[in-house]
Amino acid sequence: VIKWRRVCLKWLWVLATPGRYYPEILVLELGVDRPSDMHYLLSFIRPTVGVVTNISSSHLEFFHDLDNIAKEKGELIEALPADGLAVLNADDTRVRAMAKRSNAPVQTFGLLEQAEVQGSDVIFSYKDGVPQGLSFKLNDEGRVVPLRLPHIVAPHLLYAVLAAVAVGIYFKVNLVEAASMLQEFRSPLGRMQLIAGIKRSTIIDDTYNSSPVSALAALETLEAIVAKRKVAMLGDMLELGIDSEAGHRQVANRAFEANAAVVIAVGDRMGRAVKDAARHYMGVQAFYFDDPELAGKFLRTTMKDGDLVLVKGSQGMRLEKAVEEVMSESDRADEFLCRQTPEWRKKAYVKP
Template sequence: MIPLPLARIAEITSGALAGMADPRAVVRGPVVVDSRAVEPGSLFVAVKGDRTDGHHFAAQAVADGAVAVLASRPVDVPAVIVADPLAALAALATAVCAGLPAATVIGVTGSAGKTTTKDLLARLTARIGPTVAPVESFNNEIGHPLTVLRADESTRYLVLELSARGVGHIADLARIAPPRIGVVLNVGTAHLGVFGGKEVTARAKGELVEALPADGVAVLNADDPLVVAMAGRTAARVTWYGRGAAAAVRAEGVTLDGRGRASFTLRTPSGAAPVRLRLHGEHAVENALAAAAAGYELGLPVTTIAEELSEAEPRSRWRMEVTDRPDGVTVINDAYNANPDSMRAAFGALAALAGGRRRFAVVAALRELGEESAALNEGVGRLAAGAGLEALFVVGPDAAPILTGAGAGGAGRTPRAGGGPAGDGAPPGAGVVHVADVAEAVAELSALLAPGDVVLVKGPRAAGLERVAAALLGGDRR
């Protein structure tokens, strides 16, 4: 963070100093909303949530080294009192970003793949200058300004992930850190119930390209018609990426190895180079292409882009983490979040990775799908029924549509223990088991697993299915 005295922070946020705060005391960062993350020189932002109130931790934050607290009421320690701490946080980030004229802001949005693309792109920009990018998925009205506030005078690239839960959200985030390059990945089924349809989702995602200046660049997915239509909403130059021949940056000759990792030729207007991804799942190709197109616009040689993409390992947890146990059981932990599109991608990765090995899956009902929830969750069940599973475990409430879809697809038999083919003349196919919680899923699945099996764990973040993967691997490796 750019060092700022409390007097300047109060001015930026229209706040008032309280609690004997020294106006000359300097905040050097980090700015945090979790009191456990306080370091000497921090500014602690007291956010009142549904389950806890940051104001209760103000004294501890200062005791641990925070210079002051950004608060909405007096807290008996040095503080800047503001009407709305989150609005003040945004104002502070806006001012800091405006004070970094040498930094190029790159925004990434889309219904799926934002975090992976952001991680890949941050790796590319780090080759040409100091880069700040979000931790995990810090992409909303809290995480976005916190990420911006990590930048300082040395920062040359801010690679930011922008999420939305409605029209206007991305526009608000873009005002905090105005982008010069905007990357739009796709318009899918995530949060359909929140947005009200894919067309509304497209309107919200397109706010990123609308925020670009005339001398900026919109990096758009040529394979998604709703993204293609965004070209008419921006004054910026457009560069296209995708699988088709019309894309300026494209993948040719995509193949998958036995671990579901893609290799392809990266083709750009100035040449081509081979890429061999270490990321699992064919859907990672689109994320790599998006990052490559943005990197190409920044002037990186295609050979450098290909080299970095080929060396990149997953940076953000619970996204296609593939781990082999000592007994040969392979666990695919893709439990960070889920929607119908990412479910299809995950089952595709399972098929590529498993080959002829026995396959299991642990899922939970998808959320925020609105009126289409039942139909889309039934589709998840049908997808699982056609995935060659030995058993499907559906965890938690609202499981009926998935169970219905799985049954309609020919599933519904009792899962079999042990390895190898079905016994007692039973026909091949998946057993479908509804379990109440994670513990029950772990217990029943563990009784069935045999050396060499493959397990996919995939569900919405609120379901907590990452705990299934952790338990199967003998504890949380992270």
């Protein structure tokens, strides 16, 4: 309570002295996890530019289907002024359809040819066999700028980069200048972060949260990267509602198809899905745990030199605890892992 009071007092002071402290451009994330959240947020926020990146099943428990999620997020686009800008993912059909709801001009982004701000020719970079980010071509109205992202390893994170470029164009940021600045782009902790592991392994830490869409994207990255041996540790995906069983089954099957030599499930939901999928795939070792720390300790004993390990699960699965067991510098967990505040560190894992 005391901390929240400090935050409120700080921003009341900022609002009281806008000329001195208030930013020229304020970037806000309007998170919605149940119906009417966007309506509430827009009751006191008046955005000029609105960005919708994708429609996924993260909160199906409360929205019941993807169309309802799209309807909710589309309220942001409807609220934009005529002199603003709607920035929409052209590769997502539900997002692309929001253009009809916009009073503002629309700028699309994506990896397919239909996008106005497009990324193409994506390739991975390596040094001594270890992934070192990726490169791609940035295309906008006939202009092509090569761009290397040394801190980004997941192609699906390029959507955030392309959306940023589209917003930058609206605010008159030069394309070459934008490309130069984006070379320092890093994803937030727990979102497809590359971390050095024990035994000269590489960990893809994607433990912040999980849904079928993001888990499938992470597994595509695991499959695409060249490595001696691949391991997938997957935790339960929560808040999926009636689609939970189908979503876990889809992700489990994809894990076995992604050239993983070992698949480790953490949690009952993923455990059942992995056990069922294992019956149809030969030559892949499958294991189940109901505790993230135990899973991490097991992984520590089974890792081999040069392994590439993907770790992903919903926030409630606390799989950052497993990553801490196998990272080469566990004493620096607070620098590299999500949920490392004293409050989070004190919270014991509670099986959902």
